[in-house]
């Protein structure tokens with residue numbers, strides 16, 4: 523599932539392909555990706571507002587990818603398996619749910635599981651999921667002090683607070699697990715019990731982990747022309763995520779998996795306290 527680093531890499535890589543270009547046509551092939559609910563008709567219809575608009579730029583907020591138009595915005599959420607595929611003029615479309623036709627080719631939003639979503643918006647903040655986003659780990663404001671403000675008074679496990687998009691924007695299961703391992707903090711700890719030093723370590727670890735992940739996502743950068751493209755280096759970077767039963771590279775203890783909030787949490791009982 524694309525988290526902050528993956529979506530940021532997609533935004534930076536797709537921008538040169540479409541910035542300054544005008545959208546000739548929009549094609550919604552599978553309307554489900556534009557629906558808020560099963561009977562929502564406004565969502566699918568509103569996507570036509572992007573037709574004839576010029577792309578100003580591409581950016582990310584949390585795990586949302588935003589295409590800024592000369593009037594309005596398109597907001598994409600990739601969820602588990604959504605992705606972009608670029609089709610040159612001569613190449614026929616494969617499975618595409620929503621297509622933007624440019625003079626130079628077509629940007630397809632593809633999600634065979636139909637969990638990803640695309641919306642047209644007047645302003646990004648019109649989408650509650652964007653308006654309520656918390657602190658972004660790539661922003662200059664992200665610091666131990668700001669993180670302390672987020673964790674203070676919270677009795678929830680620290681991992682679930684880090685994954686709460688209204689607290690910290692963009693972290694998901696993988697990079698949260700890696701950040702907590704880097705900071706040697708047990709993901710089950712109640713957030714309010716972290717000391718000032720642990721909180722500063724955690725903020726540094728989060729910032730370092732997402733920056734390193736972003737770098738690996740850009741090298742090699744996504745190849746949107748290959749419909750099978752996906753990030754290759756994330757798994758190689760993981761020191762604890764999805765490594766249940768294997769030995770911790772830092773202390774040699776056996777990595778454990780527990781469930782938190784319905785998702786798997788991986789951690790090392792030897793060195794995460």
Ligand SMILES: [Zn+2]
Nearest residue numbers: 770773790793
């Ligand atoms: Zn360990």
